[in-house]
Amino acid sequence: MLKKPYFLLLIGVMFSLFIVACSETNEVQDEKEDVFEDVLIPDEENVPDTDAPEEESNMEEAASPGDEDLTAQLLEEDGVRGGQVYVDGDTVVATMMLEAELDQDSVTALAERYADQIKDEHADKKVNVQAIQDGENVANITLD
Numbered sequence: 129m130l131k132k133p134y135f136l137l138l139i140g141v142m143f144s145l146f147i148v149a150c151s152e153t154n155e156v157q158d159e160k161e162d163v164f165e166d167v168l169i170p171d172e173e174n175v176p177d178t179d180a181p182e183e184e185s186n187m188e189e190a191a192s193p194g195d196e197d198l199t200a201q202l203l204e205e206d207g208v209r210g211g212q213v214y215v216d217g218d219t220v221v222a223t224m225m226l227e228a229e230l231d232q233d234s235v236t237a238l239a240e241r242y243a244d245q246i247k248d249e250h251a252d253k254k255v256n257v258q259a260i261q262d263g264e265n266v267a268n269i270t271l272d
Contacts, residue, residue, distance in 0.1 A: 239267035
């Protein structure tokens with residue numbers, strides 16, 4: 129008979145814990161709902177039109193046919209895996225991705241040659257030539 133009160137007490141404690149645990153979960157859910165009520169939903173007139181055509185990038189607007197010619201010439205060079213010549217504001221930028229086999233003297237000579245050639249064609253602009261080899265910038269030439 130002594131076991132019955134302990135058993136009822138145990139059931140009462142477990143029931144109380146269950147009620148407390150469930151009530152805390154509801155409070156957490158209520159807090160989450162309150163957070164979402166504070167989120168502002170923008171008016172339709174303030175939402176940017178994602179279907180509208182995007183403006184051309186600065187690179188496309190600024191690139192001239194001479195830049196395309198220089199890019200094509202650059203890509204035909206031995207040891208050049210990729211690259212581009214483009215106008216960025218008042219600066220003409222040439223980037224070149226080079227094969228790992230090129231030695232530093234060849235890299236420097238190639239970068240200097242393109243810097244001089246670009247400066248001849250774009251005398252009124254600054255020139256920046258960057259050469260990348262194995263993920264590292266191995267030449268960075270700037271002419272004002």
